[in-house]
Amino acid sequence: MAEKKKAKPKTKTTTRSKTKPGPKAKGPDVEGLTIRVCVGTGGLAAGSQEVIDSFHTELKAHGLEAAVEKKCVNKTGCRGFCAKDVLVDVILDGSTSTYQRVRPEKISRIVEEHIINGRPVEEWLVGPDYHTFHDKQTKILLKQCGQIDPEDINAYIGIGGYEGAKKALSLTEFEVIEEVKKSGLRGRGGAGFLTGLKWEFCSMSRATPKYIICNADEGDPGAFMDRSIIEGNPHSVIEGMIIGGYAIGANTGYIYIRAEYPLAIERLKIAIDEATKKGFIGKDIFESGFDFEIRIKEGAGAFICGEETALIASIEGKRGMPRSKPPFPVNKGLRGKPTVINNVETLSNLPSIMTKGASWFSSIGSEQSKGTKVFALTGRIKNTGLIEVPMGISLKEIIYDIGGGMEKKNRKLKAVQTGGPSGGCIPASHINMPVDYESLMRIGSMMGSGGMVVMDDATCMVDMSKFFISFTQSESCGKCVPCRIGTKRMLEILTRITGGSGKESDIDLLIEIGTDIKLSSLCGLGQSAPNPVLSTINFFRKEYESHIKKGICPAGVCKALRQYVINAEACKMCGKCARVCPSSAVIWQPKQKAVINKSKCVKCGACFDACPFNSIM
């Protein structure tokens, strides 16, 4: 966004003039006006529809009906910085101003001062953190998300959309596969298998028909990369599927998307309809003789259906459970036919690889991991949101330059969890490590689909791993014993430790059973479920020991291990603690220092939060 702001004039004006030609209207100059409002899920939740309506009303009220008629107010997808939603770009005569946290009541002033009088409302504009957030990023996939209207195919064509598919279809299947292999693109779903190689295996299979499936069953807690790409730029995924389908010889594509993404499904349906009308999907695409159709299959909300064989079972109408590989889906996949399954992010990389070439793509990123990766940056960090960074960037740059450092100034970085519930914890001491597939594996974590949770020193690592293992346990399909019962027992041991009744042997038991679950589980879910526990034991063993041996949670998170005491020296006798205590455990009289009755205390922490003098420990 920031580079856009500096380089603004040309790109903006051309986009606008392409999509909205027309004679000069009455009133102030609407010819040079474009307003872009983020309508991703985050934006809509923050009220962007109301903001758009309000713009329409206010523009009309100020005599700018022409602007409304000519659709100067554009919808765009998510631009990543969800913490500041609703984000609005006002582009006037080629100069872009971005407003943050726009609410309907602010519109009147923006229209009057900025659009009519040409003076941006300085106090509501985005601050420098908006620019630092975007400056360090390298946007390939998300670039268009904040610019184009996801519900208008012409907007996508206007920025060169479907050129990649056109080019691919003018080449032979073999040439397309070679190009993708050369680019070094690896699967963004987590395992990082070379996309071109996967395609090659599938194209070598002689059985027909073949299928290509887009895996949009994004299930990691806190991850929303795929959703944002689909909501912001659905055509890039469709174009990627056309390229992939052509390369492997599949005439049917499926998009397996979770039903919890209604907006993304809606936009995909619109996009498929529009692409079909334009002839980009259907018979004889680009007169190449290649036919392709896309079907949407909505998942019923099981995390395991992101695993490819479970996903296939689910499309076939069976219970979503993985099966052993081999045979791999490229040989025996959907309905027993050769099938390629690619993640949303992988597919949406393909159009630019085809148009700009493999060498352009492989020039971005590190030695073995090429291109960019989208992460959902969350946790105790200032700038949460969606980011796209080149592979090989250091964690430090992500956290401090893009993320803006810790959320609370007095807190220190403790660890970063990548790869969601399948990944591991990277301690603050390894902050300079590069983020790519190999480095993350080496440290006991993984790339995963792109969740990145930043933790500060107020995070209890035992509690954190308990959260992830409770997630994998409740999402286990139940097929294999180690995952079904093993994760349950791990969860019970962790609950015991955080509840203050851990045994000294528990750590070794966790390591042993965790290792065995990894070695013997059937699918990726079980094989990686113990990662959060094993990596936190590896890096934060002392914290586990402290829970068990001393009965202390160093981060003060585990409720059962908390003890509230009032520091008599610091107590100013205000009595606020006594007033908020729900169990009358604080003994206090006016002008007397408060004392906590431990037998009555329910450890809710209300007094701790209420004390203005930090005298409760």
Added chain:
Amino acid sequence: MPGKKIKKVKIDGRRIACEKEETILQAAKKAGIEIPTLCHDDRLEPYGGCRLCIVEVKGVGRPLPACTTPVTNNMEVRTENDTIKRIRKNIISLLLSNHPNDCMRCEKTGDCALQDLAYRYDVDGSRFEGEKWDLPVREDNPFITYEPDKCILCGRCVRICNEVVMAGTIDLVGRGFNSMPDTAFRKPRSLDNCEFCGQCVSTCPTGALTDKKGRGKGRTYEMKKVRTTCSYCGTGCNFDLNVKNGKVVKVTSAYDAPVNYGNLCIKGRYGYDFIHNADRIKTPLIRKGDDSFHEATWDEALELIADKFSGLMKKYGNKTVGAFSSSRCTNEENFLISKFARTVFRNNNVDNCARV
């Protein structure tokens, strides 16, 4: 379809000739090498759920399940090493940690795969504490007792119901620790949703699914197994009558039966009540003048039949009689009756009740 012979597969140091499509488990079994498993049944597609059959394959970093891994040329397999032994013990421990462990009164004792493995690997259920299922026993149907607490989720009942019987009565329901086999919407089994073939019972490795009629009637090792052919239809399924103290107490599958490989329908498995029924007709009965039946010997009965037939044929001609046999007879028996009609009656009046 026999594939190409692959000669160089080594399991536990022994060279074994196998076919291309074979799995490690099949190859080992052929060579008499036993690999423990709970979820495998030869009648079903490989599943890979219990993870007990994991073996070490040379050159592969992690253990592989023998039941789903096909053999490849020059493959070298070790069926057990220290790590695999430890994992197997832990898997059995985990299973026992959610199991009632009431072997003393369990119907399946002595014939239970889980019990055998716990004995072989010397594991009890004490290593892991934690939540245990405490679910009610399901007796809501006439033939099958379902004790969910004893279920180890090997999925064999579900698969035999869907792959072999194709009845689709049960599937796994729920997620994580709470997954279990059950009917749709957990409704009681009835003829609306179940055929009561008892195939699920025949494949259950533990005491989760048992034949209700045989419960409490004796341990497996007390039974004398008598192989017989089912008398209900002409298919010729074999099964074992389980006989204790001269009484048939239940029917179990004969997995090596050439016709049915242990598969049976409701009649074969559960239709044995007539054997010891007081009303069962054990001798021929001849109707006397007062319309009542009287017991007779076979000689008397056959003589009567012969007299009547020859009388009829003499009086009205040989075209007026015929033979009608039963689909419960075997092919050979049906052949005999047709032969009888053609040579004795000298006509072609032959028919059978089997027309579907």
